[in-house]
Amino acid sequence: MRALAVLIVIAAHARLPGLGGGFIGVDMFFVISGFLITRLLLSEMALTGRIDLLRFWARRARRLLPNAYATLLGTVLIALFLFTGYNPDALAREIMAAALEIANFHFARKAVDYFQAGSPASPVLHFWSLAVEEQFYIAWPPLLLGIGLWFRGGFRRATLVVLGVIVCVSFAASLWFSVTEQPTAYFSTGTRCWQLGVGALLAVGWRDVERLPPASRAGIAWLGLAAILTGVAILGEGHGYPGLWALLPTLGAAGLLAGFEAAAPAGFLRRGLSLPVMQWLGARSYSWYLWHWPLLALPRVAMPDNPYIEAVAVPASLAIASAAYAWLENPVRQSRRLAGAPMRTLAGAAACLGAVVLVGYAYKLVLSVVDSPLSARFEKLRAASEDASQAEKDKCQTGARWVEQRDCLYGDRSASRRAVLFGDSHATQWFSALDQAANENGWQLNAWTKSACPPADVTVLYRDGPYPTCRQWREKIVARLTEAAPDLVVMSNASTYEAHIVDEANRQVLSPVEGADALREGWRKTIRQFLALGSAVLIIRDNPIADANYQTCYLKGLDCITSRQRALAGTQLAVEVAREFGDFVTVADFSDEICDAQTCPVMRNGLIVYRDSNHLTATYAATFAPQIAELLRGFAEKLTPQGGRRTPEPGDAMTSALGQEETKAPN
Numbered sequence: 268m269r270a271l272a273v274l275i276v277i278a279a280h281a282r283l284p285g286l287g288g289g290f291i292g293v294d295m296f297f298v299i300s301g302f303l304i305t306r307l308l309l310s311e312m313a314l315t316g317r318i319d320l321l322r323f324w325a326r327r328a329r330r331l332l333p334n335a336y337a338t339l340l341g342t343v344l345i346a347l348f349l350f351t352g353y354n355p356d357a358l359a360r361e362i363m364a365a366a367l368e369i370a371n372f373h374f375a376r377k378a379v380d381y382f383q384a385g386s387p388a389s390p391v392l393h394f395w396s397l398a399v400e401e402q403f404y405i406a407w408p409p410l411l412l413g414i415g416l417w418f419r420g421g422f423r424r425a426t427l428v429v430l431g432v433i434v435c436v437s438f439a440a441s442l443w444f445s446v447t448e449q450p451t452a453y454f455s456t457g458t459r460c461w462q463l464g465v466g467a468l469l470a471v472g473w474r475d476v477e478r479l480p481p482a483s484r485a486g487i488a489w490l491g492l493a494a495i496l497t498g499v500a501i502l503g504e505g506h507g508y509p510g511l512w513a514l515l516p517t518l519g520a521a522g523l524l525a526g527f528e529a530a531a532p533a534g535f536l537r538r539g540l541s542l543p544v545m546q547w548l549g550a551r552s553y554s555w556y557l558w559h560w561p562l563l564a565l566p567r568v569a570m571p572d573n574p575y576i577e578a579v580a581v582p583a584s585l586a587i588a589s590a591a592y593a594w595l596e597n598p599v600r601q602s603r604r605l606a607g608a609p610m611r612t613l614a615g616a617a618a619c620l621g622a623v624v625l626v627g628y629a630y631k632l633v634l635s636v637v638d639s640p641l642s643a644r645f646e647k648l649r650a651a652s653e654d655a656s657q658a659e660k661d662k663c664q665t666g667a668r669w670v671e672q673r674d675c676l677y678g679d680r681s682a683s684r685r686a687v688l689f690g691d692s693h694a695t696q697w698f699s700a701l702d703q704a705a706n707e708n709g710w711q712l713n714a715w716t717k718s719a720c721p722p723a724d725v726t727v728l729y730r731d732g733p734y735p736t737c738r739q740w741r742e743k744i745v746a747r748l749t750e751a752a753p754d755l756v757v758m759s760n761a762s763t764y765e766a767h768i769v770d771e772a773n774r775q776v777l778s779p780v781e782g783a784d785a786l787r788e789g790w791r792k793t794i795r796q797f798l799a800l801g802s803a804v805l806i807i808r809d810n811p812i813a814d815a816n817y818q819t820c821y822l823k824g825l826d827c828i829t830s831r832q833r834a835l836a837g838t839q840l841a842v843e844v845a846r847e848f849g850d851f852v853t854v855a856d857f858s859d860e861i862c863d864a865q866t867c868p869v870m871r872n873g874l875i876v877y878r879d880s881n882h883l884t885a886t887y888a889a890t891f892a893p894q895i896a897e898l899l900r901g902f903a904e905k906l907t908p909q910g911g912r913r914t915p916e917p918g919d920a921m922t923s924a925l926g927q928e929e930t931k932a933p934n
């Protein structure tokens with residue numbers, strides 16, 4: 268089973284067609300670990316009446332840590348050798364989190380950080396699942412020992428009750444966070460421990476499992492395998508994983524565990540999973556899991572256009588994993604000297620932990636010594652990545668979990684004219700220019716934005732699940748604007764939403780074509796609402812995007828450009844819809860200032876253009892203040908008592924767009 272789990276994980280990571288759901292092999296590992304560890308602990312309690320916690324943790328340390336620490340050290344060396352361009356500060360933090368067995372919490376926070384979405388996948392990302400298991404190994408044995416000491420007479424029943432509660436609460440939390448905060452659901456121990464608990468429940472109830480008829484157990488095993496293979500085939504982006512979908516690998520793995528022994532000896536299932544090659548791979552599955560991901564992730568960043576990375580990395584990682592298993596993992600695990608001295612084992616693990624963390628932080632020092640210009644470029648990139656607008660620093664860009672929006676008033680706060688910036692983070696990035704222009708031209712400015720939430724009246728997908736707080740936040744903002752109509756509403760958003768629109772009726776992701784149609788109609792509805800209030804509307808076209816590997820290119824000291832065609836490949840549905848309203852909606856397009864005729868460079872006028880692959884730095888965005896100031900002056904002229912706002916007549920472009928017989932703008 269371990270062999271099956273690691274094979275489907277690596278197949279998914281190697282991007283084999285049709286196996287995109289192979290990441291569920293990690294869920295299988297959780298169930299297997301919960302089952303085996305609980306059986307081990309129950310056996311110790313049956314023989315000795317207690318659990319020697321120090322000895323148990325020392326065994327886990329000997330089994331898991333040497334190869335893990337070797338992988339972390341190897342990752343740093345490979346990063347240096349390939350010159351991948353990873354941010355050294357970020358890599359050091361990730362190495363430390365992985366070594367401390369808290370990688371799951373680190374990556375949950377990083378995933379929630381909207382501006383990390385376009386960054387390269389961490390070479391130690393896979394350590395999140397090891398952290399979940401290690402945290403289980405720390406918490407479960409003392410709890411099981413406590414149950415044994417407190418309920419001596421009804422130990423088995425009490426254990427089943429406690430496990431049942433843990434599984435139910437954790438599963439409920441997983442379902443909740445899969446909808447409200449998917450990264451937490453995916454990475455958190457609290458939302459994953461139900462899968463380890465299912466394996467533990469199976470171990471505690473093993474006597475009952477053995478009483479089942481052989482035919483029933485064989486059928487359960489086959490159903491388990493079918494559930495796992497179904498998950499591998501159908502799961503992927505857009506399923507809001509884990510959620511209910513996690514039942515497929517979890518119950519599938521439990522079914523295989525429960526029924527495998529009863530499967531017919533001559534049957535395909537038992538014979539196939541018992542092949543020597545499967546047993547050989549199963550023994551090395553942990554080592555292979557550790558080594559395969561750095562050897563895939565690092566070359567993909569260093570050589571993004573190389574088509575042979577997977578073909579080389581997969582067998583190379585298996586060879587390294589086999590050597591590490593034979594020469595490091597097994598010798599340490601089987602060491603009699605360490606087995607008889609738990610404290611010596613734990614002390615050695617602590618010393619190795621410190622060494623790994625120091626090596627991770629030495630990565631930056633080595634780079635600065637070997638190549639000082641490189642170190643300077645690192646610092647410039649770091650500064651650019653942190654170059655956020657004042658609105659973001661003031662937390663005026665509402666996070667994914669939140670619905671309430673602060674007032675966030677900027678510009679000339681005593682002015683009579685008022686503008687509102689409304690949209691997602693691609694709207695927020697224009698704040699610096701808007702704020703400067705508003706101050707200079709006598710406008711108040713409210714910055715009302717939310718991460719990954721477009722102004723268009725649609726339900727969007729966010730982090731692999733529906734995004735209900737986006738709609739709720741948008742409705743609140745529209746209500747506030749309706750109550751006190753601003754003179755100007757400025758809107759913008761990322762140009763990639765058409766593939767991330769959800770049909771609320773069935774909670775399914777629409778096709779890109781259907782999503783584009785829904786997005787157009789959503790934009791029409793939003794624009795109509797503001798025009799009906801008499802507010803002027805300004806749509807800022809989404810900015811060109813950079814190549815995902817622009818940081819690596821910059822760090823190598825190259826001229827980093829993206830073709831204009833590729834940089835502007837995102838659809839511009841907001842602009843298309845805005846033009847349907849004629850002169851009543853103004854469109855600002857700064858693409859020609861960001862790009863040349865054929866290319867879009869990373870550096871312009873001595874400034875780094877991009878904060879990440881798709882957001883502008885606040886410093887560079889501020890250079891557009893003169894153009895935006897000119898737009899504000901034009902809007903201001905229409906608001907003067909002498910000019911006044913034009914009241915649309917029946918049948919003109921605005922009335923047609925609004926779908927009304929007559930629309931009057933307020934005085």
